Amino acid sequence: MKFNRSILSAFLFGSIVFLASCQDQKKLPILGPREAATVKNADGSTSVDTVYKTIPAFSFLNQDSTLINNDTFKDKIYIADFFFTSCTTICPTMHRSMKTIFDKYKDNPDVMFLSHTIDFKYDHPSVLKKYAQKLGVDGPKWQFAYGSKDSIYKIAEKDYLVAVIEDSTAKEGYVHQGWLILIDKQKRIRGAYDGTNPEQVAQLTKDIPVLLAEDKK
Template sequence: MKFKHYLFSAALIATTLSFTSCKETKKLPVYGQREAKEVKNADGTVSVDTVYQTIPAFKFLNQDSTYITNDTFKDKIYIADFFFTSCSTICPTMHRNMKEIFEKYKDNPDVMYLSHTIDFKYDTPSRLKEYAKKLGVDGPKWQFAYGSKDSVYKIAEKDYLVAVGEDSTQRDGYIHQGWLVLIDKEKRIRGAYDGTNKEQVAQLMKDIPVLLAEDKK
């Protein structure tokens, strides 16, 4: 299976890392589709505002067989990814690195994590529960989401801009990109980082406080 060219190409990520690491930059870029929209001001004048792509409303079962929705992440920033529990290629590395981020920010109530399984056949909530316990992150801060193939694959590719799919030619039967996608409190995409790359994961750790600081200005 050949992946389509998505927003988060290697070249764009390199540009992002350069942009966000600049000492003069105090705000992360916003990614995804955008459109100009006329807004009527209180004084009757009209101005043009930019409307950015956001993560839409969703409803998935988590590792505790409880439904989670957008409201689960209300007023939080979160890191999202797509994986499956039997993955023997990039997933173990992704989640080892993601756990390092988890440990660094585990005492910050404004930071959460959301891992969507793409294995709709095997990764039931009980299986995700076992996985979370084994990883040592079984709790409300890191949610593991299970849903139908259509619902998960659609939100991955259309909204998080991450390519996923079944592929019988692959050893594990699935193929996916290893992005860790940073989402702000307004549900906008603020960055994506290769979860298998230590340098990009380190950059993500640095970008989290930058994003958190936006709300304090």
């Protein structure tokens, strides 16, 4: 039941994001939980400001068995997803979509990509390395992250708001959603797109320059 609620929440979240992104706008929405906080101004007065949820500090091994963390993506926008290398259902489609965007922004130093494996049993860094090489993206711009089940599943569901589960009754042992999550330079969620849906992937492609333009204003 918990997983079903998570799926429903993520579905509604993604639908809202997609509809918002389709609007003719000059700035993308900031998504996820938020809270009001009292802040002290330079003149000594106080005011109420909105504090948005951000991706918390993390530390994973990448495809080169090197530790990556938040600093790896400092001053970058990035697209994150959750997958596993032996997946034959939605993952190949998701990563073909990601590869198309990667090719478009491969020379842009402000854009990166981060794929987290949910197969903690098999997808060790050496496996991720071969996967990245086969995909043609083996380099620092697209990071593939390996971590413990608890660390990966927690950050997926609690922070990126993506449902993932190990399920022995599933054909390939895992169930997960195919969202591509757009993260800004402040580590905030700015969009979620179904990586198997060409229209939503096209919207993501359109939203990236909108987000990049925010820093230039």
